[in-house]
Amino acid sequence: MPHEPDISQKEKLEITQSAETNSSQLESRDVQLIIRITNGDLRAFDALYRSYFPRLVRFLDRYTRRTALIEEIINDTMFVVWEKADAYNQTSKVSTWIFAIAYRKAMKTIKRTDDPQEADFDLVQAGIEMEPDSQLSQRQLQQCVSHALDAISVEQRTVVNLAYYHGMDYQEIATTMDCPVNTVKTRMFHARKRLQNLLAKVMESL
Numbered sequence: 001m002p003h004e005p006d007i008s009q010k011e012k013l014e015i016t017q018s019a020e021t022n023s024s025q026l027e028s029r030d031v032q033l034i035i036r037i038t039n040g041d042l043r044a045f046d047a048l049y050r051s052y053f054p055r056l057v058r059f060l061d062r063y064t065r066r067t068a069l070i071e072e073i074i075n076d077t078m079f080v081v082w083e084k085a086d087a088y089n090q091t092s093k094v095s096t097w098i099f100a101i102a103y104r105k106a107m108k109t110i111k112r113t114d115d116p117q118e119a120d121f122d123l124v125q126a127g128i129e130m131e132p133d134s135q136l137s138q139r140q141l142q143q144c145v146s147h148a149l150d151a152i153s154v155e156q157r158t159v160v161n162l163a164y165y166h167g168m169d170y171q172e173i174a175t176t177m178d179c180p181v182n183t184v185k186t187r188m189f190h191a192r193k194r195l196q197n198l199l200a201k202v203m204e205s206l
Contacts, residue, residue: 156191
């Protein structure tokens, strides 16, 4: 099998710059859509809704598996975006602002519906079907990680979710969750420790 050429520092820099440019362009587009929404532009709202719907589904799926509830939270979130677009002051990214609204709506809705936010890991572990050779496949590993995330506290799960699945930095997460950056760091530390312990249990059982 031929050896793949190493990526040079110049190429790595170009890839990073390209990603940053794309991110900047997306943010600029979102800001323009918010400005248009402030002026009552329904087409702009539709474009923003379509852009954020799949991202919010992935985010909210960590709190509830009920599709109808996820759609309810997204609709409530985007209604606030429509009603309060003029409140966006560009001190954070548009995505951070929208995710912060979604997070608050999710916490209120889940409390109201008594939807379980944490799972019993022993029951979760028992429900994981292992292959006959007792080796973890990629699908099983993803399943284990997903179930382990379900078993940690909702605050810790949110920090991990936003950091690893949505690419937010600590400051953006702090803004989303309306808490100090040091609190985010503490939650991340405890989440990593808990996830390590939970995943270790699964590995030991093989």
